[in-house]
Amino acid sequence: MAAGAREACKAIPLLLEQVHLSDQEELLRQSSVTLSSLSCECLLEVLRGNDGQHVKDVIVPADGWVEVEADSLTVLLQGSFIEEPETQVLQAPLALGEAEFLNIAELPVREKRRVRAVDGDCTVKAIHRDDFQSSLQKFPDEAKVFDRFLREASRFAVPGAPFARVQEAAGRRILAFLEAGREFQGCRRDFLATLCTEAEGVLLAPGETLQAGDLPKGHCSLFIVLAGRIQVATPEGIVFRFAGPGEVLGSASALDLVESSTEAFKALPGMGPAFCVRIPHAAVGRALQDCPSNAELWIKNAELLHREACRSKQERCRWASQVAVPALASTSLLAGCPQDFLMSLAGQLSEVAHSEGDEIFACNTSGKSMMIVLEGCVELHAKSGREIGCVGAGAVIGEPEALGLLSFRTATAVAVTSCRLLPVSFEALTQALSAPTAATLKEGFKQLVEGRRSQVRESLPLSAMLNLRTSLEEDVGAQLLCLRAERLPLEHGICWHPVADSDESGPRYSLVVRGRVAMEVSRGEGEPLDFHVKQGSVIPEGILAAHGAYLRAVSGDCEVYRVWQYDLLQAAHVVAQAHDWFYQLRVLEKETRAWLETRLVSARGQLLGRVPHPADKQIRGWAEKRKESQRRARELQEQLADNYLGPKLPLLPPKKLGTTAFRSWAALPGKAAPRRPPNNFPGPEAFRALKLSKAKSEPRLPPAWPPKGPPKARRKREGADHVESPVQKGESDA
Structure with a gap:
């Protein structure tokens, strides 16, 4: 490839190199919310950057102590530990002090933590905050996610202060969230402070479940979202809304308005970690007993919001079953997948609309989803600017992006008419494949991705x-x-x-x-x-x-x-x-x-020659009749020959055997004459009777005299050719 071509193509990076993590690195990723929120490339930079100096290994002997520092992420990788003074046994792998490491609220606030190793040779990993931040800055997407998360989840409680004092500066932001929402509209601040006395913080990794959707009555907690995004779904996996900072989740279940929880809460995949406040069911009950007047207002608001949520849930389920699932099943990538898998995938998706002339996406821009055109026409342009096609409803754009094989768009898409598109992201597909019932499909998609990589290598x-x-x-x-x-x-x-x-x-x-x-x-x-x-x-x-x-x-x-x-x-x-x-x-x-x-x-x-004709029956009848007539004619000819014409003449021997007089079968030397069948046919007398009688007058030829031709020419010719005899001369003289 020429240098100019390389320069023109280098802006389209192909993510064809698979990122392989070691077993220890994968264990670190699973044990920490912070590390599991990073992409594989960013995680490798954190763990292997600066020749592996970012991660400090500590081998703790039995009864050895480990202090959890506020500016470091401490991961108990192997062994068992006891946290003092609570004497709680901690089983590895486990990350400690992540809230302090990220500089967000720790609920409830703990003093400086110390753990003691129970088993010998326990392994501990530590990552300093400065090393983590320096590695994060090399990946703008991850850095942007964590910056937004830190702004939303800034420290709510001063270290060492009890969280019960929510009326002070430590809890003003939470109270402001609750007062601004429709959930606690009209409730007094002291009621909200009482409600949050037993609150505890929950830090979630992307895709981690906050509460399942099938908990019985009396076991459901109340949640307040402080940072990140939480998706609210039905027990079947259909996402019908997303909750951001300040929103309250699970009020109907916490107030026992329903027999069982009908909503599942999960951190939104691909959007970084999420931070929530969990208020136990018992604390909710005590707050209702202490403030009956505020409790009535809360229950009234919760019932109204629950009815609205039910209507929204029905509309979402109808859209998923009637629009999203048929669109997914029509693609070559997902055709043949089970209905329950398509339904769980459709529950995570939402369509987007574009007006005429809008640029849907541009070449060389980031993109990790395929687009299914639901309505309208989309025009595609190559990187060189040439128009390469126009697709309509049912078309799929960017299949490798949904498989995680490409991270950038390789073409520009422009809406020719008003369009409705259904994006299918790599994260949504991965989450749908993570279900236990989709293990076979997950293996099939893994083989598909490996096959595409092999195609590029070869x-x-x-x-x-x-x-x-x-x-x-x-x-x-x-x-x-x-x-x-x-x-x-x-x-x-x-x-x-x-x-x-x-x-x-x-x-x-x-x-x-x-x-x-x-x-x-x-x-x-x-x-x-x-x-x-x-x-x-x-x-x-x-x-x-x-x-x-x-x-x-x-x-x-x-x-x-x-x-x-x-x-x-x-x-x-x-x-x-x-x-x-x-x-x-x-x-x-x-x-x-x-x-x-x-x-x-x-x-x-x-x-076309085999296409039936309306007159085929008549044509076949005529053909059969003609064949029958021809057969009968042949039979009559054979009968006439047998009755009147006698046998056929024998064949003569070949010419090489001699002259015609010698060529007879009976006269061949050394060979007997062929045996002839007996002559039982009628003799010549029978044919004489059939002979017609001779006509009495026979036709005469026209006379040859007078000769034809002009008289003068005739006389000259006769004079030259004719010689008279003496008799004829005398007669002429007389």
């Missing part, structure tokens, strides 16, 4: 079809095409039906890399007409769909890839001048199209 299907003069390892456009090509899992006898050019996503091509593939044209009843398709063909599926043809794998080693035309064009036009592989594909496509047209026209003629 440059398939381009390297197997084309005779390339240069390597494709540095060709970003070729790698992009290999990444977006869909490999069909074909076995012997499996058929796949082509897509018409009028499809919502535009034309599509099938690339036959290996194996025996047959094109079949159905003709209704009977075996279909089939034609062999050679390897290395680029089949335009539109021409097959127009003639009602389809493709079938004949051998078990078939390797076929499918690619949309706009994916092919955006890969080719990453730079202004397309590369050699694109023009080779165009030549193969033209050759295959010409061959298909001849075969399909021939097959169509055969099929």
Whole structure:
């Protein structure tokens, strides 16, 4: 690739390198909310940065003490510990002091913590806050998430002060949240302070569950969101709203207005950690008894909000079942997935709307989701600015982004008309696959991702079809095409039906890399007409769909890839001048199209000849009658020959045996004459009786005199040719 091409392509990074964590690093990630909120790349920078100097290893002997410092994240990685003075046994892996490490509220506020190792050789890891911040600044997305989180979850309580004094500066922000919301509208501040006397802080990792949705009556707590985002979902997993700082969750369950909890609370995946205040059910009951007048106002507000939430929940479930699930099932990525999996995935999604002329996303911008077009038309432009296609309702844009294979957009999308889109993010797909019932699907998606990575490493299907003069390892456009090509899992006898050019996503091509593939044209009843398709063909599926043809794998080693035309064009036009592989594909496509047209026209003629005609019954009757008449005529001819004409004349021997006089079967030397059947036929007398009588007057020829011709010429000719005899001369003289 030329230097200019590399410069033009380097702005599209392909996330093809898998990030592998060691077992110890994975254990660290699972034990800490802070570390689990980071991406794999950022986590590796924190753990391995500065040659691993950011993480300090401490081996604690039995009965050894470990002090939890406020400016460090302490992770108990291996062994058992006892926290003094509460004598509570702590089992590794466990992170301590994360609230102080992040400089957010710790509820309830503890004194300086110390833990004692119970077992020998316990392992402790420590990460200093300054090292963590320096590594975080190298990743702007993670830094932005943590900055927002720290602003929302700034310290609410002064270290060492009891949280019961919420009327002081320590709890003013919580009280302001509660007073501003509709939940406690009209309630007095002293009631809210009493309600929060037993509150405790809960720090959640992305995707971690705050409360399940099937708790019985009397076991549900009240939650106040202080920082981050919490998704509120039904027990089936359908998310119907998101809660931000200041919102109160679980009032109907905490007040026993429902028999069991009907809402599940979980930290929103991909949005960093979340911080909430949990008020136990018993504390809620005591606050209601202490302030009956405020309790009535709270219950009234909670009932009103619960009814609104029920209506919102019904509308959300209806949208998920009637709009989102059919749209997901129509995609090639999710087609065939179970209904419950699609429902759980649809519950996490929400559609977005764009007006005519809006730019949906731009090339080289961050993007980790695929877009399903629900309504309207979207125009796509390559990085070079060339228009590469226009897709409609039902089309899918950016499938590798949803699989986590790409982190940046490789094309620009503009709304041609008013559009409704359904984004399917990588985080939502990962969360849906994390369910215990989706273990088989999770393994299938893992194999799919690994297969796409393998295609890029081996440059398939381009390297197997084309005779390339240069390597494709540095060709970003070729790698992009290999990444977006869909490999069909074909076995012997499996058929796949082509897509018409009028499809919502535009034309599509099938690339036959290996194996025996047959094109079949159905003709209704009977075996279909089939034609062999050679390897290395680029089949335009539109021409097959127009003639009602389809493709079938004949051998078990078939390797076929499918690619949309706009994916092919955006890969080719990453730079202004397309590369050699694109023009080779165009030549193969033209050759295959010409061959298909001849075969399909021939097959169509055969099929039209077999189409039933209204007069077929009469035509077949006439043909049978004609055949019967011909048979009867042949029988009459044979009967006439047998009765009147006698046997046929014997054949003469070949000429090489002699003259005609000698050529007779009876006179052949050394060979007996052939045996003739007895002559039982009537003799010549029988035929004389059939002879017609001779006519009495026979026709006469016209006289030859007078001769024809002009008189003068005739006399001259006669004078020259005729010589008179003496008798004739005398007669003429007389």
